[in-house]
Amino acid sequence: MLLLLLLSLSALLLGGDAQDRAALWRGNDRSGRCQYTFTVPSPTETSCPQTGGPELEGLKARLSLLEVLVARLSGGEAGGPAGGSRSRGQSELQTALxxxxxxxxxxxxxxxxxxxxxxxxxxxxxxxxRETERLRSRPCPPQVPVVPPNPALQGGGLMKPAQGSNPMSHLVSRPNRQGDSSSLRDSAWQFGSPGFQELKAEVTEVPAPDGSVDSPGCGELVSVSEPVTQRRADNIEGKYGVWMQDPEAVSPYGPNMIWRIDTVGSDVRKLFGYDDMVQFTKGFPSKVLLLPEQVESTGATVYRGSLYYQRRRSRTLIRYDLASESTAARRDLPHAGFHGQFPYSWGGYTDIDLSVDEQGLWAVYSTNKAKGAIVISQLDPHSLQVKRSWETQIRKNSVANSFIICGKLYTVASYTAPNTMINYMYDTETSQGKPVSIPFKNKHYYNSMIDYNLAQRKLFAWDNFHMVSYDVRLGRPQPN
CATH class of the missing domain: 1.20.5 (Single alpha-helices involved in coiled-coils or other helix-helix interfaces)
Structure with a gap:
């Protein structure tokens, strides 16, 4: 072996032109044995045919494919048709998401x-x-024995009461109309349970005001008719809302214009206008306004060409001019609770309820100082400044809703019971309140808004996706 190696090296040294380009390698073969390899460039051929063989060509093809894949992954083809369609698809998916x-x-x-x-x-x-059980457990009052008529006294003499009976026990005490506040105080305020107010409405009976026919004046409320459904909301945003009519409409809108706000959602700002009740019933608005501030709950109203509403999550009142489509005035309602501090019993952030009647613009709310009792304030319709306030003796969260007619506040006991009562009245003229018992129906079992409409002398209500109306009857005004 050594001799052969020496001979090879000698041949290399004597190889003429190629001796300076010869090369010798030593390495293990695939079986692990040592192998010597000696290469000498050809003195005549410049290149070999089929250099690299099929393996090199396959490697080049795989490298080319790898480069294409890397270019696609790095966005190299984003500008092409396939990349554009993919970008559009991603944008549509993101929008849908x-x-x-x-x-x-x-x-x-x-x-x-x-x-x-x-x-x-x-x-x-x-x-x-618990209150029902407590009432059932109370002993019944003693019954007055019935005294048979005395023949000796039927000739014009007076009948004496039975021994031990009270001669006045058969009389029913009635509220004092002369200003005695002790007999007019609402007993519900003295009990701890808000649910007692609704129970009381079912058992209390108070005589209706004098006069059995509807009076064009400002008497007390006598009755409320069956509800009439005007239309149903189109989607979930209309489960709660408010619909209104301006009793003193201002150009460019006529007196028949109906306004509506759907109040479900975190960004309530759309005000829909309808030319008349027919278009409102069909659901074809002629005007859609985008309010500059978000609306809180169902306490909005319209009056003298302006929309009045509470700004979301605040005690700020806003007067929005419908003609110029801009904010005309804004003012905080002093000390008023907001965003769930003192709502009606149904909730819905109904802390501030605005309404309009024969005497102007009103706000119904409560404060910490009033400890949750209803406060009534009459507002200046131009500046929103409080002109005068009254504090009642009934808690706001113990009633389902309220409305004002002729300067008198009326409260509704339940927002879900199909047959409930208007159970309390407070008169701002006398600064006195009293319990009443006027039947009222919640046709669709969830009434979230009730307001008096002076233009049509009706009650407008929003009852579980449905906009309904009630006719009202008033008694003759009481003499001063």
């Missing part, structure tokens, strides 16, 4: 609110059950 997330958030918020309302209803039912 955002829409689905928004709807999910809305439904989640609605679910949480409904769960809170369910818990509130369960608490009220439990309180009413």
């Amino acid at each position: 955002n829409r689905a997330m928004g709807e999910r958030n809305l439904l989640q918020g609605e679910k949480e609110r409904l769960e809170q309302e369910l818990q509130g209803l369960q608490r009220r039912m439990e309180e009413m059950r």
